Amino acid sequence: MSGFLTLLKRDLLLALREGGALGTALGFYLIVVTLMPLGLGPDLNLLTRIAPGILWVALLLAALLSLPRLFEADHDDGSLDVLALGHMPLELVAASKALAHWISTGIPLALMAPILGILLNLEARAYPLVIATMLAGTPAISFLGAIGAALTLKTRRGGLLLALLVLPFYVPTLIFGITSISAALLSPAGFQASFLILTAISLVSLVLGPVAAAAALRQHMQ
Amino acid sequence: MSGFLTLLKRDLLLALREGGALGTALGFYLIVVTLMPLGLGPDLNLLTRIAPGILWVALLLAALLSLPRLFEADHDDGSLDVLALGHMPLELVAASKALAHWISTGIPLALMAPILGILLNLEARAYPLVIATMLAGTPAISFLGAIGAALTLKTRRGGLLLALLVLPFYVPTLIFGITSISAALLSPAGFQASFLILTAISLVSLVLGPVAAAAALRQHMQ
Amino acid sequence: MTTDAATQTWTQRLANPTRFMALSGQILPWLTIAAIAVVLYGLYLTFFVAPPDYQQGETVKIMFIHVPSAWLAMMGYLMIAISSFGLLVFRHPLADVSAKSAAPIGAAFTLLALITGSLWGKPMWGTYWVWDARLTSVLILFFLYLGLMALRSSLEDETLAAKQTAVLGLAGVVILPIIKFSVDWWNTLHQPASVVKIDGPAIHSSILVPLVVNAVGFSLLFFALHMKAMRNEVLRRRVKALRMAEVEQAARGRDTSSATAG
Amino acid sequence: MQLEIRDLVVARGARRIIDQLSFDVAAGEVWLLTGRNGAGKTTLIRTLAGYLSPVSGSITLKGWDPERDPREACHYVGHLNADKASLTVLENLRFWQAYLGGTTADDAAARDRVWAALERLEIEPLADIPAGYLSAGQKRRLGLARLLVAERPVWLLDEPTVSLDVQSTALLARVIETHAAAGGLVVAATHLALGLASARELRLGPTPHAAAEERTSGGPA
Amino acid sequence: MQLEIRDLVVARGARRIIDQLSFDVAAGEVWLLTGRNGAGKTTLIRTLAGYLSPVSGSITLKGWDPERDPREACHYVGHLNADKASLTVLENLRFWQAYLGGTTADDAAARDRVWAALERLEIEPLADIPAGYLSAGQKRRLGLARLLVAERPVWLLDEPTVSLDVQSTALLARVIETHAAAGGLVVAATHLALGLASARELRLGPTPHAAAEERTSGGPA
Ligand code: HEM
Ligand SMILES: Nc1ncnc2c1ncn2[C@@H]1O[C@H](COP(=O)(O)OP(=O)(O)OP(=O)(O)O)[C@@H](O)[C@H]1O
Ligand SMILES: Nc1ncnc2c1ncn2[C@@H]1O[C@H](COP(=O)(O)OP(=O)(O)OP(=O)(O)O)[C@@H](O)[C@H]1O
Ligand SMILES: [Mg+2]
Ligand SMILES: [Mg+2]
Numbered sequence A, B: 001m002s003g004f005l006t007l008l009k010r011d012l013l014l015a016l017r018e019g020g021a022l023g024t025a026l027g028f029y030l031i032v033v034t035l036m037p038l039g040l041g042p043d044l045n046l047l048t049r050i051a052p053g054i055l056w057v058a059l060l061l062a063a064l065l066s067l068p069r070l071f072e073a074d075h076d077d078g079s080l081d082v083l084a085l086g087h088m089p090l091e092l093v094a095a096s097k098a099l100a101h102w103i104s105t106g107i108p109l110a111l112m113a114p115i116l117g118i119l120l121n122l123e124a125r126a127y128p129l130v131i132a133t134m135l136a137g138t139p140a141i142s143f144l145g146a147i148g149a150a151l152t153l154k155t156r157r158g159g160l161l162l163a164l165l166v167l168p169f170y171v172p173t174l175i176f177g178i179t180s181i182s183a184a185l186l187s188p189a190g191f192q193a194s195f196l197i198l199t200a201i202s203l204v205s206l207v208l209g210p211v212a213a214a215a216a217l218r219q220h221m222q
Numbered sequence C: 001m002t003t004d005a006a007t008q009t010w011t012q013r014l015a016n017p018t019r020f021m022a023l024s025g026q027i028l029p030w031l032t033i034a035a036i037a038v039v040l041y042g043l044y045l046t047f048f049v050a051p052p053d054y055q056q057g058e059t060v061k062i063m064f065i066h067v068p069s070a071w072l073a074m075m076g077y078l079m080i081a082i083s084s085f086g087l088l089v090f091r092h093p094l095a096d097v098s099a100k101s102a103a104p105i106g107a108a109f110t111l112l113a114l115i116t117g118s119l120w121g122k123p124m125w126g127t128y129w130v131w132d133a134r135l136t137s138v139l140i141l142f143f144l145y146l147g148l149m150a151l152r153s154s155l156e157d158e159t160l161a162a163k164q165t166a167v168l169g170l171a172g173v174v175i176l177p178i179i180k181f182s183v184d185w186w187n188t189l190h191q192p193a194s195v196v197k198i199d200g201p202a203i204h205s206s207i208l209v210p211l212v213v214n215a216v217g218f219s220l221l222f223f224a225l226h227m228k229a230m231r232n233e234v235l236r237r238r239v240k241a242l243r244m245a246e247v248e249q250a251a252r253g254r255d256t257s258s259a260t261a262g
Numbered sequence D, E: 001m002q003l004e005i006r007d008l009v010v011a012r013g014a015r016r017i018i019d020q021l022s023f024d025v026a027a028g029e030v031w032l033l034t035g036r037n038g039a040g041k042t043t044l045i046r047t048l049a050g051y052l053s054p055v056s057g058s059i060t061l062k063g064w065d066p067e068r069d070p071r072e073a074c075h076y077v078g079h080l081n082a083d084k085a086s087l088t089v090l091e092n093l094r095f096w097q098a099y100l101g102g103t104t105a106d107d108a109a110a111r112d113r114v115w116a117a118l119e120r121l122e123i124e125p126l127a128d129i130p131a132g133y134l135s136a137g138q139k140r141r142l143g144l145a146r147l148l149v150a151e152r153p154v155w156l157l158d159e160p161t162v163s164l165d166v167q168s169t170a171l172l173a174r175v176i177e178t179h180a181a182a183g184g185l186v187v188a189a190t191h192l193a194l195g196l197a198s199a200r201e202l203r204l205g206p207t208p209h210a211a212a213e214e215r216t217s218g219g220p221a
Helices: A002-017 A021-040 A044-065 A069-076 A079-083 A090-119 A124-151 A158-186 A188-221 B002-017 B021-040 B044-066 B069-076 B079-083 B090-119 B124-151 B158-186 B188-221 C010-014 C017-049 C058-090 C095-125 C133-154 C158-185 C205-261 D041-048 D089-101 D108-120 D136-149 D166-181 E041-048 E089-101 E108-120 E136-149 E166-181 E208-218
Strands: D002-012 D015-026 D030-034 D056-062 D074-077 D154-158 D185-189 D200-203 D214-216 E002-012 E015-026 E030-034 E056-062 E074-077 E154-158 E185-189 E200-203
Touching (some): A021 B044, A044 B021, A069 A124, A069 A188, A079 D089, A158 B044, A158 C158, B044 B158, B069 B079, B069 B090, B069 B124, B079 E089, C095 C158, D030 D041, D041 D185, D089 D108, D136 D166, D154 D166, D166 D185, E015 E041, E015 E056, E136 E166, E166 E185
Parallel strands (some): D030 D200, D154 D185, E030 E185, E030 E200, E154 E185
Antiparallel strands (some): D002 D056, E002 E015
16 A cells, blocks of 8 residues: 555646646636637526536536546656556556556546536525536546546557547546536436436446456557 | 648657557547446436537537647656757747647647537537638637646646636637537527637637747746 | 366367368358348338328438447447457467457448437437437447447457457446347437337337348348358468468578588 | 575567576675666666566566566666655655555555665755756765665666766665565666676577576676 | 857856867868766767757857858757658658758759768668658668758767667778768767767766756756
């Protein structure tokens, strides 16, 4: 376990030190959310109606775009080879890096969503729902995304291919994230069912992601 | 001029050879377009209304995501250094690479838009408009994008930062692309004015992009 | 660091590429003939025998193409998942050949299901496309196929590409239950299962028979195409190996000559 | 402790790069892998480190606790230095110490060890500089310093002298000698003679069944 | 033709790496830049190639058409080989020939030249293999083959022998000698003696310690 924490600490330090990492993800989030009203026209009622959807889709894209670097930096500078010689299996290495990604990107994006909600005229009572569903859903984004990041490590055009590979896996998270919000806006009871599924998806991804990612990483070292 | 064509030919050959390059851009386009209805709900009337906007925003994002590789590959393998020793200024090198990007990515994305229109229940008479505006607008995306690609060459998190840097430059293209369509749906006369501006933006970017990109590239070689 | 990969698993011995080539060479012609015959008979039943539906009219005939394609779209993916498992776990030499060959065929059937479904949707639902759970999940299956092919083509090293694609193929298998049960989990526009049900089929035999014949025909067609594609792939790999060996021999000749000269 | 390689066959794609290779690395021995470009030196080193799986044959580390992964006995220094540009030299080394040592204990002994390694490889004055600012040779020495901060018996080195100047190469030779003298095992791929008195040489060749020729390395072959 | 360097000062960040350096490279001369890691060899080579702008001083190529950019007289081979993994060895070389030669004429003479270069560097049998498959040393030789396909008088080489085995290093030495004998100018940074009879040596630099101290006091730029 000490290796896990050592690595996690280093990755968070790097995220902090290589400044702008988080900043750019947030910036991208902001820009996609801003582009939407530009593309869709300034009708406020329309915006209110689709605001949660846009916030979720934009969050997905912003998180996605920060994923290619997940293993790439460690691969390119040879660190990954050395990490494989540590005292823990590669699965835990992958888990540690996905966790670092969630902490350094997923959480801040989720917390920023309400601010962007203002731009989209989001209903007041939807604010806590948006934050809650995003906090519950973003782990799936980081951990399932790790699979794509590992698979596309040595491919040219990594970013796009990664998006293509992992977006299908994100669809359930997106759907249950949104239905949780819309159900809750109708009745508190409806919320619970969708929200539980959302959380379950995240929990499953905590296992599935690192296992598949480690399998892919092993191939790359060959 | 022979250097320009030699380089263009090589870049197109590479785009072809490094298969899936175009495929993944198209795939990403498809996926963003798919995510939208998933996020916004399946109301067909709503979708028809916002379809041109979604198609344009998604095209912007797909083209954007293929940009980081524009100079990166040549930088990482040392080719850029050697390209700088050729018989033409770096501005033409940048222009040649941006042109290759437009041919290999911009045009196919524009031509694919109508197919995705089906998924969004796009109005029949909007189809030719979408293609026309996209063909006129995508050069700006490639040539202005070259600036961002050059600036973010050595940054970690290139993809996100690039998006952040160039998206503001894309706003005029986006706005005039969309207003061309919506104006034309009202009256043919309205179309012409917006469409001319859209074309003018693209023409200006043909000069502005390579000049600024070359300046940025020079800094990177220091 | 202790490794001993010398022991072959029984599956490896059972189906080495040479034996596969010999066996499939014998089976393929018959399989092709059977596939063509059954498909033609199925089409005949579809267009000349099956009655138009009292509600849907002639458009119901789209079903005879649509439903088998949809089934094969899912079966194709299942085949990829099983092959991937065979590659990753048993290192079966033909597993990757099978997975690679199945992808474009499965994708084609998925596309066929999507297109026929859309064409059917226009008269039935008034639009080519709706965003209901089944349609969406099949579209996602199509994306997965595209992803598998894109990933493979974007990795230069073929051995690496094979294994990475297999990892994705296995991880993606979660999509199949989602497609299958999406109609039961969510209330959607799309028809719930009426043929493959625990308490027996719930449709009339005048429709069931052509449907089954078509399903059999399409399946035979799938297997014939798959076997042909596998044979092509094995041959392609042999040609490539020969070329590499030639180049290597040239390099070796050069090495020894320059070593004696220098 | 002894590293036993028996009938090793390693393939790249469809080609056998290493064919039926057997040799033993005993405690205190330094083996230099030589051979022309493409002979398979990198391939062999990476197989020993467990990144590549052999087609057949065995690699056994005698004398290592059979319950522990033999990878935990190995240091690997490849073409890349595994340093982070934005961390300082010291931070880089501290991280690898904690990670490879498997301990978070940041005690005085551990810290002394890091400083000793920096001093040994003559990059001590650079300790607080981000690794991204170092020259090629300085970076290489930082990569090599990893060998000294976490104690592991088997060192697998792939062209460790790349970018090193003459003094630094001599430095490295002394570091390797010390490790071997303390009972360590070293396998290093190199095009240069390292100037080691007692190293044994394994010449890899494209010719099939080229038996492991053993001789002490003098100058370049 | 003569390359004249006068009072050259080059800085990296706030530090002067090259300080008031003057020397001449005459036609037919080979200069080897040596010096410890961090001495500024790479910095000097890249300044000569025009990538870095000097703080002061001048670099002049006498005897070169003053209307043409002096860069067009230079070949630069740096740490990276400028090859595309998905193009074959031949395609890579053909591209550089057309691009650096400034001609699209694909005549017999041009093609012969490419084959001669491949033969000279002993990678001819690999001609139709994608460059991505080559080993480190083979890739390096492909990078060096560029020197031979487009004729340019000034060769600027940064550690050209990295990854090369002994035979290939000797090969490179002969290639350099031939170029010099034909009136070419060569400046090469290297840690190894190339085994050239008539090369002149330019030793650069302060000790890395001094450098580091200066840097810490100034702080990273
Ligand atoms: C693009 C649109 C469509 C897609 C992707 C699609 C997909 C599928 C799939 C995957 C199945 C197999 C289900 C299973 O075996 O459980 C299926 C079966 C079926 N589909 Fe569709 N479908 C589409 C449109 C339609 C339309 C418009 C109709 C007609 C109203 C329709 C009627 C049926 C029927 C009757 C079955 C057989 C159900 C059974 O007996 O199991 N589909 N479709
Ligand atoms: N990923 C790979 N796929 C297929 N073949 C490879 C791969 N990597 C290396 N090879 C081939 O394997 C052979 C051995 O390569 P290796 O890198 O082990 O050689 P080396 O002895 O380290 O050479 P060098 O001195 O040039 O570093 C070479 O012929 C090379 O072309
Ligand atoms: N981009 C940079 N920014 C700031 N300082 C740099 C940069 N690149 C190199 N340096 C510093 O400049 C000095 C000279 O570096 P240079 O790479 O020229 O050395 P070198 O002689 O080529 O060394 P080596 O033999 O290790 O390759 C070093 O002290 C290095 O730390
Ligand atoms: Mg090697
Ligand atoms: Mg240098």
